[in-house]
Amino acid sequence: MKNMIDIVQSVILNETGEAVVILDQTLLPTQKVYQTLKTPEDVWEAIYHLKVRGAPAIGIAAAYGAYLGAKQSGASTSAELYAAFGRVKDYLGSSRPTAVNLFWALERLEKRLVTEMKATADVGQLVAALKEEAEAIRLEDEQVCETIGTYALSLLKPGDGILTHCNAGTIATAKYGTALAPIYLGQQQGYQFKVYADETRPLLQGARLTAWELSEAGIDVTLICDNMASIVMSEGKVQAVLVGCDRVAANGDTANKIGTSGVAILAQHYGIPFYVCAPTSTIDLSCQTGKDIVIEERDATEITTKWYEEPMAPANVKTYNPAFDVTDHRLITAIITEKGILRPDFAEGLQSVMNQSEAKL
Missing domain, CATH: 3.40.50.10470 (Translation initiation factor eif-2b; domain 2)
Structure with missing residues (x-):
């Protein structure tokens, strides 16, 4: 069972940080297929069509999608980056209305971006901060789930x-x-x-x-x-x-x-x-x-x-x-x-x- 938990990951960022990799849940149980999402549009489509689903996984995917949108925006100033992030945030938020994690994750990234902009105007550093925050959301969710499991088991x-x-x-x-x-x-x-x-x-x-x-x-x-x-x-x-x-x-x-x-x-x-x-x-x-x-x-x-x-x-x-x-x-x-x-x-x-x-x- 431990190996199963280690292997089956529904949503992760690939090693280069250029794309999101999801387990396409629409193909289960007959096919176990991982799909690479390279753009915010890919992420939107995956969330809307339930390729990635479950409130926490949706939030993680949206966070990665927002990071990709910022990275691919072509912004040369912090103001341009912030505007581009706002557009991709609104876009990804339109994919599904009920799961609050979707909006929570996007707002968390925006808060991180605003905080970092007070310290630096360097676009590369700001994009890196968004990536770091998205990764933190995923890693924290692992710990959150294990803790919930421990309480429930009692x-x-x-x-x-x-x-x-x-x-x-x-x-x-x-x-x-x-x-x-x-x-x-x-x-x-x-x-x-x-x-x-x-x-x-x-x-x-x-x-x-x-x-x-x-x-x-x-x-x-x-x-x-x-x-x-x-x-x-x-x-x-x-x-x-x-x-x-x-x-x-x-x-x-x-x-x-x-x-x-x-x-x-x-x-x-x-x-x-x-x-x-x-x-x-x-x-x-x-x-x-x-x-x-x-x-x-x-x-x-x-x-x-x-x-x-x-x-x-x-x-x-x-x-x-x-x-x-x-x-x-x-x-x-x-x-x-x-x-x-x-x-x-x-x-x-x-x-x-x-x-x-x-x-x-």
């Missing part, structure tokens, strides 16, 4: 059955994952978890990605259809639900892949703890509640034709294809961050961990 027991929805694993982050991090760490310590992975329609991230990476790691994983979660829970096979998230509102409402809120409702009904694994980079205190979170809607073909040789719906039927839903904070047992385990009242805890994060900047 809530679990050897032999537990764990249900997860979508993919919050090593390929959705820099390493380890968020919701899957305790599973990997538990595997190292002999916990022998039994994982149930929802297929996660319509894009099947649970089937194509979670089931793939856990199988590759030698972890006991069973794939189930989304509408089978209730019977699996009722049979006593699930002792905990672990999910990731793309955005956490100030009151603890969380946005995650479509279907997550339904899993939370089922978990509450059956008395099963529902844990959200959330790096502080996904916390957005400017969103007071989940109602303030913009929910991305995607193309109808993902429902009607994408996975089928023949259309599986009537021609021209109306569709509704939201990519995410919001889980009410009252359904969440705990939010697990790299700063610790938060329990209700989430508003106070979220404010506290964000104050800690800001104090270190």
